[in-house]
Amino acid sequence: MIKSLPQDVQAQLRSGVAIFSLQQCVEELILNSVDAGATCVAVKIDIEACKLQVIDNGSGMCREDMEKVGLRYNTSKCSSLEDLDNLRFYGFRGEAISSIVSLAEMVEMSSRTKLSVKTYVKTFNEANASDVLEAQTVRPSAGTTVSVHNLFHNMPVRRKRMDAVLETERIRQRVEAISLMHPSVSFTVKKENSAHMMVQLSKTSSTYYRFVQIHGLNRAQKLGEVSYVHEQFEMTGHIGREGHYNNSLQFLFVNGRLLLKTQIHKTLNSLLKRVSSAARQNNSPTAYPLTSSPKQKEDAQGSLSTLFSEWSNPVFIRPPEVAVDVTSGQAEGLAVKIHNILFPYRFTKNMIHTMRVINQVDKKFLACLINTTEKDMAESSTNEGNLLVLVDQHAAHERVRLEGLVTDSYEDDPDIPGKKRLCSSSVTPPLEINVTEEELRLLRSCQAFLRGLALDVRLPKSESLNVLLERLPTCFIEKESTELRRGRRSVIKTIAEDYLREHIELLRSTGRVRGTLPLTVHNVLASQACHGAIKFNDILSKEECCSLVSSLSSCHLPFQCAHGRPSMVPLADLHHLEDQQDLPKPNLRKLRRMYKSWQLYGKDQSLAQNKE
Numbered sequence: 001m002i003k004s005l006p007q008d009v010q011a012q013l014r015s016g017v018a019i020f021s022l023q024q025c026v027e028e029l030i031l032n033s034v035d036a037g038a039t040c041v042a043v044k045i046d047i048e049a050c051k052l053q054v055i056d057n058g059s060g061m062c063r064e065d066m067e068k069v070g071l072r073y074n075t076s077k078c079s080s081l082e083d084l085d086n087l088r089f090y091g092f093r094g095e096a097i098s099s100i101v102s103l104a105e106m107v108e109m110s111s112r113t114k115l116s117v118k119t120y121v122k123t124f125n126e127a128n129a130s131d132v133l134e135a136q137t138v139r140p141s142a143g144t145t146v147s148v149h150n151l152f153h154n155m156p157v158r159r160k161r162m163d164a165v166l167e168t169e170r171i172r173q174r175v176e177a178i179s180l181m182h183p184s185v186s187f188t189v190k191k192e193n194s195a196h197m198m199v200q201l202s203k204t205s206s207t208y209y210r211f212v213q214i215h216g217l218n219r220a221q222k223l224g225e226v227s228y229v230h231e232q233f234e235m236t237g238h239i240g241r242e243g244h245y246n247n248s249l250q251f252l253f254v255n256g257r258l259l260l261k262t263q264i265h266k267t268l269n270s271l272l273k274r275v276s277s278a279a280r281q282n283n284s285p286t287a288y289p290l291t292s293s294p295k296q297k298e299d300a301q302g303s304l305s306t307l308f309s310e311w312s313n314p315v316f317i318r319p320p321e322v323a324v325d326v327t328s329g330q331a332e333g334l335a336v337k338i339h340n341i342l343f344p345y346r347f348t349k350n351m352i353h354t355m356r357v358i359n360q361v362d363k364k365f366l367a368c369l370i371n372t373t374e375k376d377m378a379e380s381s382t383n384e385g386n387l388l389v390l391v392d393q394h395a396a397h398e399r400v401r402l403e404g405l406v407t408d409s410y411e412d413d414p415d416i417p418g419k420k421r422l423c424s425s426s427v428t429p430p431l432e433i434n435v436t437e438e439e440l441r442l443l444r445s446c447q448a449f450l451r452g453l454a455l456d457v458r459l460p461k462s463e464s465l466n467v468l469l470e471r472l473p474t475c476f477i478e479k480e481s482t483e484l485r486r487g488r489r490s491v492i493k494t495i496a497e498d499y500l501r502e503h504i505e506l507l508r509s510t511g512r513v514r515g516t517l518p519l520t521v522h523n524v525l526a527s528q529a530c531h532g533a534i535k536f537n538d539i540l541s542k543e544e545c546c547s548l549v550s551s552l553s554s555c556h557l558p559f560q561c562a563h564g565r566p567s568m569v570p571l572a573d574l575h576h577l578e579d580q581q582d583l584p585k586p587n588l589r590k591l592r593r594m595y596k597s598w599q600l601y602g603k604d605q606s607l608a609q610n611k612e
Helices: 008-010 022-035 062-068 096-103 156-161 165-181 207-215 263-281 301-310 392-409 437-445 447-451 474-485 490-509 518-533 543-551 572-580 588-601 603-611
Strands: 040-046 051-056 104-112 122-125 143-151 186-191 195-202 223-230 233-240 252-254 255-258 288-294 335-337 344-347 356-361 365-370 387-392 410-412 421-422 424-434 456-458 464-471 568-573
Touching: 008 165, 022 040, 022 051, 022 096, 022 143, 022 165, 040 165, 062 122, 062 223, 062 301, 096 104, 096 143, 165 186, 165 195, 165 207, 165 255, 186 223, 195 207, 195 603, 207 223, 207 233, 252 263, 301 456, 335 543, 356 543, 365 392, 365 543, 387 464, 392 410, 392 543, 424 474, 424 490, 437 447, 437 490, 474 490, 568 572
Parallel strands: 040 186, 252 288
Antiparallel strands: 040 051, 051 143, 104 122, 104 143, 186 195, 223 233, 233 288, 252 255, 335 344, 356 365, 365 387, 387 568, 410 421, 424 464, 456 464
16 A cells, blocks of 8 residues: 655655656656566657656556555555665655656556456646546556656756667667566567567566577577575676677676666676686686676675686577578588488488479479488489478579579679679668767778678768768669559668668677678568569479479578578488388477477577487
């Protein structure tokens, strides 16, 4: 129940919680939702209008609580001085909502408890509270919705100096940081009137898997868990062993509360520097703090030394979310291991040359025979073949088209003999993209390298944070022309912004741009390859089937379509059909375990469990 704090408690509390930004307003409301036991928190923001809404499925508030909410020093989380020594909630001063109300033109609150079917509404207009009313529209579930309109309406200078892009990025980073301490809560953040989700984090079982959601498995694999207990102090967390150019991936929590730039950070970093120096002297990889979640600060040097002396990399690796540059020989020697229930088959490119077409099946697939024996396949006759496979005619032709489009997307670099570069075309008028100060700094550092990736960026000479894209990969221009010709909306700015962000993220994570086929270019070419490929229900003659298989055999990655899906599947091995011996029964329990492991961790982990 919400009630006024006693006078002696009020006297010891700092009054006037400062809401100095939209990001802090969002943070205070999210923490209120967490305090209310919410398992789902959704945020909508409109930076330009200084408007936001936070919706949760927490315990909600009854009519009596709604009468007192928003009044300073009224809270349900603290009632005596003793409670201040054993805080179990983020909010306990009874000031956050009242501070937001005083800074916003209007605040609307609606809430419903789990034990009631009634939803109550309260509105604040320029800090003046209305009576609590029963809403005509009932909430579908318990919880609270807080809508803030025109925040800082009485502070025009603060509104004018607020940068929309920077503030959006700060909100995203702060929500992700809070979510690390609450993996059992799902968080979403989206812009008003936009389908794009800035943050979309589902519930997970631990902080580690929440980190995977945010920063990817590649970074998470370089974390090692640490745990240390000394008397009443306990420290738990994860330490990274890969360097990073700044501390944006360093998270420190004390009693579940996020800390920013404190003496604890300096102490922890100093400790890790000493451990890292010792590790370098012992020829061990360097270390840096990536994420740590201490319940109280404690010197854990012994635990860290153990981590760096015994840590080994995980055995499972998620397939990389980057395009394979088929023009640089990266695909040479690749083999695809395909399992059926009884027998594993490892397809290699040499086997494709032995493929013999039988006929088209159901106007969707090509039935073929492949020689998978370890005999010299070069000497096998065209009539030989032991494995019956079905080739997806759309996926196969899509792969052929993609590799052709990739090859055509490169041209000789006139500045560097013998080197290729992406074909580029001018954009008229140039596209204006808004970036942050950090992103602008990164772009200045590699502007010349970006031209080799068909990205000509004109940087601002003033204090503006807008850059102009004057040249882009030719395939982007062709994609835009196709979309407009079909009467669809323009896509060039969205694609160009994704392309720019891709290279900014590479600069942020690796300090350089990659010279191989960029993922955004790959995706555009894959879309073009898909739209122009043979479709299901297209009838192919025997000669056309043979021509398609012949073209597929010359591809660098013949076993997958442009989007990574398999282009062929095995049906039966003729050698096994001729064998009259009883075939072993599959271990279904083991297969289910392998499949579940593959879903969670990737193929390599599944294979590791299979070996065990």
